[in-house]
Amino acid sequence: MMRLAILLGSLVLALFMGTLLIGPADISPVQSLHALILGEDGPMTLVMREIRLPRAILGLLIGASLGLAGAAMQGYLRNPLADPGLIGVSGSAALGAVLSIQTGLAAAIALALPMMALGGALIGVLLVLLLAGPRGSSLTLILAGIAISAFAGALTSLVLNLSPNPYAASEIVFWMMGSLADRSMVHVWIALPLIVAGGLLLASLPRGLDALTLGEDAAEAMGINLTRLRLSLVIGTAAVVGASTAVAGAIGFVGLVVPHLLRPLVGARPGALLWASALGGAAMILASDIFVRVVLPERDLKLGVVTALVGAPLFLHLIYRTRRDGV
Template identity: 60%
Template structure:
């Protein structure tokens, strides 16, 4: 009776989506209003919309809005791909950051940085990030195709993660001067500060494509709840699913990392917060986790600007400070459930 009652009283899915979308947009507005110079958001907005080139309009259009929108896009990408990876590997610990996709993307971007290609071609950085993410995703795919179980896959992901990390460290070690190394280190920590409209337009198309690929797997991810044989027998092509999810994660995470550096744990935390509200259905979880990821990232990015620390803390540092204890609690809970 009580179980049936909770089933009935669950918040309807459309209401959840609408509520989270509203929250994400509100946080976007707050993010645009928060900054280091005194700033009248209303006046700037009306100036900008009217096409008056005032300082306020310029700050809004070139600094505040890109930062807020990038927070939204990056957070959605991380939350969505986290949910997609967890559903696909049927492991609640799978996350772009943990299975090496993010760090490989970071490595790709660092190589581009290092080689000087990024100065020559603005597109080089996101392309480098995506190339790194694709490499990690293809390695994971090869392991999956050889019949590795999900535990083996996660361990393989961790191996990819450390390999990419050590190669990044190697690049730093070989950096021609300490300033270049410092620049890379700060970039790796992950931040949304001082990003502009150029970066926004650069990463928008690959991110949207990545989202579409991940979301197209919703039904198949639901079916995978019953294991691979059952999902196959329900009419889903699992090879196609693998290719779509890996390409989708690589596009979305690769471009996200190339703009903001590594922002960890959003992809882990967002699906976990949303799972009970999605009735644990992996397909439904995708969109909800994306929206929750956007909210978390925006909130963290607002927090770094409200904190008195100057220069501001890096976004990735804050998400890791919150996310890592969350991971420990999560593992403790998983162990209890298994026992």
């Protein structure tokens, strides 16, 4: 367990340094760090502090968010196919963002896009909680989430459908693919408080999730408050995923694949999987973000496209392995 923590931790650290030091601006690593830390006036400091640092921090935060939320969701639903998007937060955040692009607010007001995306996520999660009720089973939560996701998806399509302006439409489509390009420290400050607060809520779950291995009845009889656990899960997931989607768009497959990949390495314990998946998610996003900048840097390859391209085959392999093991 300790070895895994050290391994994942150093991987994340290495990739974080990698995203800081790799980029189109031709600066040597020593120069980069020098400019970042000591910060003389000049273009190098600007590049490091205003472009690469926020990008690296966001990659770290968003990857950790998606991995953590995915592991928590799978643990709660006791289903390896669960995904943080399941409760409709990413769909409704995307709808908020799309509306801000479509109405031109995103172009007129600097932070309209992430703010409207956050608003969408908030409305989405409130609707899900309202639909699922405070004490319902995990099934009602899934159904409410699917309903909200489908509805948000339909409205997003409607906006695209009615879009009179092809530029807005293409902007929407590209935004929805997810990216960390051209984000500033302001985006970090928007996402950071929500991700920290949501992350703390999710970090309170391990014992309850472990107990849920035995089913809801047994867990509740062992003193686990399922109502509180569910509320922490939904609000925590909404905060971290809502904030992530608001600043980076929809990035898929991380929350699904990372927990699945790391599960055997933590002895399948859902509680221990939380921190492992947070580190694993951060590693996957940081690596993908390095990839989009190294391969085809001039074509602006989108992060969400890469995670899906990597994630889907990985997932197929996992399904194959699961089938072979017969569990």
